[in-house]
Amino acid sequence: MDELDHQLISLLRSNARLSVADLAHKLKVSRGTVTNRLRKLEDTQVIVGYTVRLKPEAEPERIRAWMGVMVEGNTTRQVIASLLGEPGVSTLHDTNGRWDLLAELEASSMSELSSVLERVRLISGIRNTxxxxxxxxYR
Structure with a gap:
């Protein structure tokens, strides 16, 4: 990736709905250049999708939580696979420091969150959460 690719990605991070014409204008390149760059970034899976981000206030009934996960021994891959299969886990991050993984959880109620936590605690290879x-x- 070169500087133009980084600028293109930066613009898309700010607003993934910008048209190819708007992107080309902002980058001072042709629409064909933008189209080719986007295709290349998608084909090489640098860009793996486009999404909508909602303000948390847009879904006030939704409960969100962060879970730090400590993994036992060499079971990280198995734990990751299990957590990715858990419907209550919306995102999963590999981290350093005290916790091996950081999971963002989502639930529609406290009882649903409690069920998610119960299921996660049963995953083999998790030492602590x-x-x-x-x-x-705030930002």
Whole structure:
């Protein structure tokens, strides 16, 4: 990837709905260049999809939480596979520090969140977890 690819990705991160014409204008290149770059980034799976981000306030009934996960021994791959199969896990991150993994959880109620936590605790290879409920976002 070169500087133009990085600028293109930056514009898409800000607004993935920008048209090819708008992207070309902002980057000062032709629409064909933008189209070719996008195709290349998608084909090489640098860009793997486009999505919509909602403000947490848009879904006030939705409960979000962060879970730090400590993994036993060499079971990280198995734990990751199990967590990715858990419907309550919306995103999963590999981290350093105290926790091996950081999972973002989503549930429609506290009882559903409790069920997610129960299922996660039963996953073989997890040594310890710590969960914090998301209360507010400031930026």
């Amino acid at each position: 710590e969960t914090s409920i998301h209360l507010a976002t």
